[in-house]
Amino acid sequence: MASAQTAGVNGPLTGVPFVHRIVPATRRDDLRQEIQAAHDTGQLSDLIFRNYARIFDCPFPDDCAGARSLIVGAIPHPQSRVAFTWRGSRFTVLVPPSYIRYWQLTRQAEDTLNERLAPIGHWARFARVPQKALAAHSGLALYGRNNIAYVPGLGSFHMLVSYYSSVPCEEDRWLEPRLLERCERCTACRRACPTRAIPEDRTALRQERCITFYSGYSGPQGLPEWLDTDWIECLIGCRRCQIVCPENRAFRRWVEDDWEFSEEETSMLLEGLTGTKVPDAIRAKLDAMGLIEFFGLEECLQMLSRKLAILTARR
Numbered sequence: 107m108a109s110a111q112t113a114g115v116n117g118p119l120t121g122v123p124f125v126h127r128i129v130p131a132t133r134r135d136d137l138r139q140e141i142q143a144a145h146d147t148g149q150l151s152d153l154i155f156r157n158y159a160r161i162f163d164c165p166f167p168d169d170c171a172g173a174r175s176l177i178v179g180a181i182p183h184p185q186s187r188v189a190f191t192w193r194g195s196r197f198t199v200l201v202p203p204s205y206i207r208y209w210q211l212t213r214q215a216e217d218t219l220n221e222r223l224a225p226i227g228h229w230a231r232f233a234r235v236p237q238k239a240l241a242a243h244s245g246l247a248l249y250g251r252n253n254i255a256y257v258p259g260l261g262s263f264h265m266l267v268s269y270y271s272s273v274p275c276e277e278d279r280w281l282e283p284r285l286l287e288r289c290e291r292c293t294a295c296r297r298a299c300p301t302r303a304i305p306e307d308r309t310a311l312r313q314e315r316c317i318t319f320y321s322g323y324s325g326p327q328g329l330p331e332w333l334d335t336d337w338i339e340c341l342i343g344c345r346r347c348q349i350v351c352p353e354n355r356a357f358r359r360w361v362e363d364d365w366e367f368s369e370e371e372t373s374m375l376l377e378g379l380t381g382t383k384v385p386d387a388i389r390a391k392l393d394a395m396g397l398i399e400f401f402g403l404e405e406c407l408q409m410l411s412r413k414l415a416i417l418t419a420r421r
C-alpha cells in the first residue's frame with residue numbers, strides 16, 4: 107500500500123487541504139471518561155452532561171468498525187449576515203462562525219479527505235465526538251477563557267470537523283488541553299460577557315450561563331427566565347466574547363454569506379410556521395443555509411420565531 111505518511115501516521119496527513127491532527131481511534135474512550143469524571147466531580151452540570159451523553163449514547167457506526175484513527179480538522183469559517191424586513195424597515199443580524207452550512211461543509215471536507223485517502227486504500231467517515239475536547243487534546247486548538255477553541259492562524263473563525271479513519275496512527279500524541287497564553291493577562295471576554303458566564307476565579311466557563319448553550323443545538327432551545335433578552339444580538343448563539351478577543355483581531359470583520367428574507371417572509375417566520383405550512387421558498391432558503399439539517403425543521407422554525415420576536419420588539 108502506498109505510504110503518503112500513512113504507515114504509522116504521527117502528524118497531519120499529506121494533501122489534506124485543512125489544518126488537522128490525527129490520534130488513535132481509541133481516544134474516543136478517553137474523551138468519554140474525561141467527561142464522566144468532570145460530571146462526577148461536579149465540574150460539569152447535569153444539564154451539560156446530558157448533552158455529552160447524547161453523543162456517547164449513539165452506537166458506534168457499523169461502517170466505522172475498522173477505524174484506527176480519529177482525524178480532527180478546522181475549516182476557516184466566517185460570520186454570516188442575515189437580513190430581515192419588518193414594518194418597512196430592513197435590519198441585519200449576524201450569525202457567529204460554525205453554524206451556517208455546517209453539515210454541507212463537513213460533508214465536502216469528508217469527500218475531499220476521501221479523495222486523498224482512497225488512492226492509498228483508506229477511508230474517513232464523520233465521527234460524532236466532543237470536537238472541542240478532541241481538538242484540544244490533539245494539539246490542534248487551544249482553549250480561550252471563554253471555552254472557545256482557538257486554532258493558530260484562524261482564531262475562533264473556523265468550524266471543527268471530525269472523522270473516523272482507517273489510517274493507522276501509531277504515535278499517540280495526546281496532550282493536556284492548554285489555555286491560550288494571552289488569557290493569562292487578558293480579561294476582555296469576561297468583561298464583554300453579559301451573563302457572567304466567564305468567571306474570575308476559575309478557567310472553566312459556566313456553560314449553563316452561556317447564551318450559546320441555549321441555541322437549540324448543544325442545549326435546550328428555550329431561553330431561561332434569568333436571561334435578559336437585551337443580551338441577545340445574534341440570530342443564533344452569541345459572539346460578544348469572540349469579537350472582543352485580541353486573538354481574533356484579524357478576523358472580527360470577516361462576514362460572508364448574505365441571506366435575505368423579505369417582509370412577507372419575516373412576518374411569517376415571526377408569527378411562527380410549522381413544518382407542514384412552511385412555504386417552499388422559505389424552506390429552500392433555510393435548507394441552503396444548512397439550518398434545517400442543523401436544528402431540524404420544526405426546531406429551526408421555532409428558534410427563528412423566538413429570536414425574531416426579540417429582535418423586532420426593539421425596532
Ligand code: SF4
Nearest residue numbers: 250251289292295351
Ligand atoms: S478575550 Fe482575552 S481572555 Fe478571552 S479568550 Fe481572548 S485572549 Fe483569552
Ligand code: SF4
Nearest residue numbers: 299316317344346347
Ligand atoms: S458566547 Fe456570549 S454568553 Fe457565552 S461566554 Fe461568550 S459572551 Fe458570554
